[in-house]
Amino acid sequence: MVVNLINVKPGSRVKVIRIQGGLGVRQRLSCLGIHPGDLMAVQTSAIMQGPIVVGIHGNKVAIGRCVAAKILVEEV
Amino acid sequence: MKIALVGQPNSGKSTIFNHAAGYKAITSNFPGKTVTYTVSKMTFQGVTIEIADLPGTYSLTSFDLAELETRKYLLREKVDVVVNVVDAALLSRELELTLQVLELNLPTVLCLNMIDEAEARGIEIDEQKLAQLLDIPVVKTVAHKGWGIDELFENVIKMKSNPSKGKIPTLSKDVEDVLKGLVGELEDKNYRDKFNVPLRFLATKLLENDQYFIEEVKNIDVGFIKNIKNYQKALEQCRDRDSDVVISSERHHLSMDLYEKVVNLTKPKMELRSYLDNIFMHPIWGYVSMIAILYLFFNFVFYVGNFFEEPLLDFFYQFLPYIEDRMGANTLLFNITNGIVQGLAGGIAIVLPFLFPFLLGLAFLEDVGYIPRIAFLMDAFLHRIGLHGKAIIPLILGYGCTVPAVMATRILESERDRFIASVLTTMIPCAARITIIFGLVAFYLGPKAALFVYVLNIVVVAIAGKILSRLLPEVTPGMIMEIPSYHIPSLKVLLAKVWLRMKEFIVVAWPLLIAGSVALSLLKYWQLESFINKLVSPITLLLGLPAAVGVTLIFGVLRKELSMVMLVQALGATNISTVMSATQIMTFTIFVLFYTPCVATIAVLIKEIGSKRTIFAMVFTFFIAILLATATRLVY
Structure with a gap:
């Protein structure tokens, strides 16, 4: 089932399906190694609508809520 | 001899620079502390080297000021050797930048830095095989301990008599064909002289919708933008994705492919610090x-x-x-x-x-x-x-x-x-x-x-x-x-x-x-x-x-x-x-x-x-x- 990254519970593994949003967001995510088809682990999320931390290719990336809302993923 | 340190943020460029030139650039453990470049002169085995520590850049497509600064420097200055510094623990991702650096067609040395970190995480890299695949020298270093720095500069100096500019892996056939088509048109328009960049690099950036180059083209020839858009559309039709995503995904696959060929994954060492974030990044x-x-x-x-x-x-x-x-x-x-x-x-x-x-x-x-x-x-x-x-x-x-x-x-x-x-x-x-x-x-x-x-x-x-x-x-x-x-x-x-x-x-x-x-x-x-x-x-x-x-x-x-x-x-x-x-x-x-x-x-x-x-x-x-x-x- 394809869901929004913000709706995924910490601890789950997901596959990136599509990145919505403009050129800027797509390119910045791709620079940090997040592309459609990649697997990532959702690690923690901060309180009060804070960012979500994902593990990707052996690295940690913090993604703000409004960016995370543009990433569609599928739990694996 | 003029060399430039290029690499993704936090890969250790400034640490290598300081090791070579004395502590002149601030180093820290977070991405993006070098926002402007520092240049210094050093002598290594009798050769005077001018070394530039450039701001970290995830890619050579420009979207922040520090990254644009790095690209402008590389295109403007006549650099003899590019030293591409890579955080070895993040090799698969950092190779994406390496592939773009190779497109610049300059003599390049690849430096696998923080190799101790990579090994602790169970990533063993066969550097000879990587050197063979990319056709450039690859050196392993641990910059903050000074390991491998001499070997790195020995390889840099060797470039003088025997420069290797590396070979660029080709993309999937359909994408490669579109790219080659655009390169051909740029060739006809004589853009190599106008922009002073290798045409393959320019074509890739135009397909990625790089705002800086698009503006430059607009200034010279507004009509040509339509042709570029056509090529972007052709790419979109290939993969049913935006053209920039097509290019970045291609590069991603090439790097993953290289990574899988040269890396042997073993069991990572369990370390205390991997648990630290359970406290330091905990919601309470x-x-x-x-x-x-x-x-x-x-x-x-x-x-x-x-x-x-x-x-x-x-x-x-x-x-x-x-x-x-x-x-x-x-x-x-x-x-x-x-x-x-x-x-x-x-x-x-x-x-x-x-x-x-x-x-x-x-x-x-x-x-x-x-x-x-x-x-x-x-x-x-x-x-x-x-x-x-x-x-x-x-x-x-x-x-x-x-x-x-x-x-x-x-x-x-x-x-x-x-x-x-x-x-x-x-x-x-x-x-x-x-x-x-x-x-x-x-x-x-x-x-x-x-x-x-x-x-x-x-x-x-x-x-x-x-x-x-x-x-x-x-x-x-x-x-x-x-x-x-x-x-x-x-x-x-x-x-x-x-x-x-x-x-x-x-x-x-x-x-x-x-x-x-x-x-x-x-x-x-x-x-x-x-x-x-x-x-x-x-x-x-x-x-x-x-x-x-x-x-x-x-x-x-x-x-x-x-x-x-x-x-x-x-x-x-x-x-x-x-x-x-x-x-x-x-x-x-x-x-x-x-x-x-x-x-x-x-x-x-x-x-x-x-x-x-x-x-x-x-x-x-x-x-x-x-x-x-x-x-x-x-x-x-």
Whole structure:
């Protein structure tokens, strides 16, 4: 089932399906190694609508809520 | 011979640079501290090498200022060898940049840095196979320990007689065909000479919709944009994705392919630090530990500084009566000597005792890698004031010195965010103002009062941020930030960094401090001081301060330390509490904390945000200072 990254519970593994949003967001995510088809682990999320931390290719990336809302993923 | 260090943020370029050229560039464990390049000359095995440490760049497509700077440098300067520095633990991702660097068609050496980290994570890299696949030399290094650096430069020098520019792996056939088509058209248009870049590189960037190159093409030939759009459409049809995604995915697959060919994955070592974030980034314990860490930091600076301030002050001031006796109180000579002693004493006894522990603590937090965790924890709060988490980095650097902090705002994506963050950093108490908070408030009114000043400052900065973002309503682009792994910093590097930052104080500020003290002595001698004080009297009267502090406020614009150090001299008393009440000390501190930034900051602000906005920043902060200091006078 394809869901929004913000709706995924910490601890789950997901596959990136599509990145919505403009050129800027797509390119910045791709620079940090997040592309459609990649697997990532959702690690923690901060309180009060804070960012979500994902593990990707052996690295940690913090993604703000409004960016995370543009990433569609599928739990694996 | 001219070489450039190119690599993704936090891959260790500056560490290699410092190893080769002596500690000249600030290194830390968070992405994006190098925002402008540093060049230095070194000699290696009899060859003189000019080495440039370029800002970290995730890709050669330009979207932030630091990245654009790197690309412009590579295209403009005739670099003999590019050293592509890669964090070996993140090889699969960092190879994506390597592939773009190869497209520049310059002699390249690949440096697999932090190889110990990679091995601890169970990533074993066959560097010979990688060298063979890319057709460039590959060297393994651990830069902060100095391992492999000699071998790296040996390979760089070999490039002189035997340059290898590497081979670029081809993309999937359908994508490659579109790319080749565009390259052909660019060739016909003779764009190689116009842009001075390899056409394959240019074509890739145009397909990726790189705004900088698209604008350049528009300037030369608007009609050609239509052709480019057609090629982008062709790519979109190939994969049913935007053309930039098609290219970046292709590059991603190529890197993953290389990665799988050269890497042998073994079991990673279990390490304590992989669990640290369970606490430091925890929704509750993260905040508790952050407050505890900052509180400890504060106490460390206070107790170390306090331990030294009083004995040192006593030491210097014991000479003054003696000199006065010998020279006579009203002679010009005594006034000048008095100024020199006061300036020296101020630097050694008031500034250094607090500056050193503060810079050491800041360097430690930076190198350990804690700063990005603060950015993560503070993102939600910063959103409330219209910024995002990354903006905390310039703000934290602002506690050191406002000048590099304003420059660090370049890591932010939008111009508006950079402007707001720049104005806010000028209000963060820099190391110079820290000496006022510690040397004056903590020293005379106790550490609790100093802590209060810090907390008040944060609240004011937050409110100011809220006001500015209301004035400039625009949605901030949202945070995407790497969280690097923790590193144990080396004491040598920490001390070198503290020294680099202290040098700024010792070389620039201290002479100014002494000159300022002498100037004040002379003003007193010729009785011009009261004239200046009269000019500033509207402010001192409003704030209920002794008229004599007026002159220190003027000098404080040159360097903020001057306000503090000259206060002692202006009031003519070593123990300030005998001539100023607690309310006056507090009012003075609050005013100095916020009013007009120092000259060096004004200069960097003009460069970064333009003169109009700088004037706005000066007026805005001055207004806040008057408002808060008046309130302090009435309430405290």
